[in-house]
Amino acid sequence: MADLIVTDADRRDDACLQDFTLDLAWGSGDNGENDFELTAARLIPAGALVYMDGGECGGVVDAMRDQLDASGSTLTYTGRTWHGILAGKVLQPDKGKDYLTVSGAAGTVIASLLSRIGLTPFFQANQPAGVNPTVNAFQFDRYIDAYTGLTAMCKANGLKLRLAYRSGHVDVWAEPAAHYGDTIDSDILDFDATRTWRRVNHLIGMGKGDLAARIITHWYADEKGNVSQTQSMTGIDEITETYDYNNLELAELNEKTRQKLLDEQSQGDVSATVRDGAGILLDVGDTLSARDNITGITVDATVVKKIVKVTGDVTSVDYEAE
Template sequence: MGVGLVVTDANHVDSMMVEDYSLDCAWGKDENDFELTVDKLIPQGAFVYLEESECGGIVDALRDQLERGDSTLTYSGRTWHGMLENKILAPDSGQDYLTVSGNASTILGALLSRVSLTPLFKAVVPPSGDVSIKSYQFERYVDAYTGVCAMAKANGLKLKVAYRSGHVETWLETAGDYGNDIDSDLLDFDASRTWRKPNHMIGLGKGELRNRIVSHWYADAKGNVTQT
């Protein structure tokens, strides 16, 4: 990959920058984990992350595969979202539900503290400004990731996460409309892009061997198909 991956030690102090690696980082309603293949030894509990990005998390496991003398190290763990997902939002003692209202940054900060993710996780006010949460009632004993995302959706917002300067910064911002972009919080999608497609097709018709009818078709850069 072209973007350097930062790896910390077990105490979460940056220890190295890796350029040669393979990282599969996922978050959403179905999975909040990552898989990293790299030719480096990384301690359990270390952080791996792309600076200023949602992509990153904590190393929970290692798979070492040895084939014909070559060792492949594959690490896996929870993304920042997965760390949220592992925490439970419970109602206060004697209360039926946990309810919140007010400034989003204040609420997020209180929720992160409630599930003991501070000071690593920090609620911040986005450049676009703070937003408000109308009175919201969480489901009983919901995981923090699902609960925060549901609260955000109910208020037309979306959860954003980025690792910056030793902290996992979290904030809520207005969920964009479809427009020319796809907002991953508004729909499910699976997108792929292929840059180098076949542009020459050979058609074989009647006949045998040298007597067989052959036609050639070509696509230009604009997708126009001709026999030139």
């Protein structure tokens, strides 16, 4: 792991820390903070940068906590990672437009978006030599934060968003997402999967009206989870529930009942964990596979959060996948 550099308030390199604890997280999983916590026996001013040159670890100091007791003071600094800085900006549609839409070479698209949110020249689009994939027409959700929007744009095009601090600025680029599982000797993904064969397959929607005058609609799912108003599963295979929506007319009740039954057709639940000691470094957006040969269940999971902890010369990296 590279040295941790700290700047002064004007963001000029000021010190190289040796004794520190740094905890960073970025991504969009559960509690995807996009922030960092640094404990160091040094006074660091507000707005200073902490970074490891050439890598993804770093950010801007936003707050300090001073804990004083009989043994002395402990200074803990918190702030936004580079990803958190992006998350603190919002991609807005142009005036008079419903949505912001982009397309073209990834480097050009990223450059225009960084300029739009006012982060240039500190953030710069810088595609690696020979890597400049195409972003097909992509429509952002309205008023989405820039980090979520950029990662969604990349995902829709089979890419992953990369950031690295290099010589005074943050490089931003997109590259093809990697897939692990089939190309290495041992699986690096543990999973806990529940497969459900019988789910609700008959949903009775109840809309406006009272008693015999109440609007009623029936929707059915077949063995494969297809939903229609034709019943195919009866007897002990039929599982029926009601859906009470007493302010709906028939047309809207039909649509909502149909969608509700579709939502019930999930084949089960799955959670996935990247195994400790996997021996490879993953990025948010990479995918992994694992298969249980007994049941035939195969799980593909995407890395949605990366957690890096550094204490002196010891570094650990953990991932959340979904």
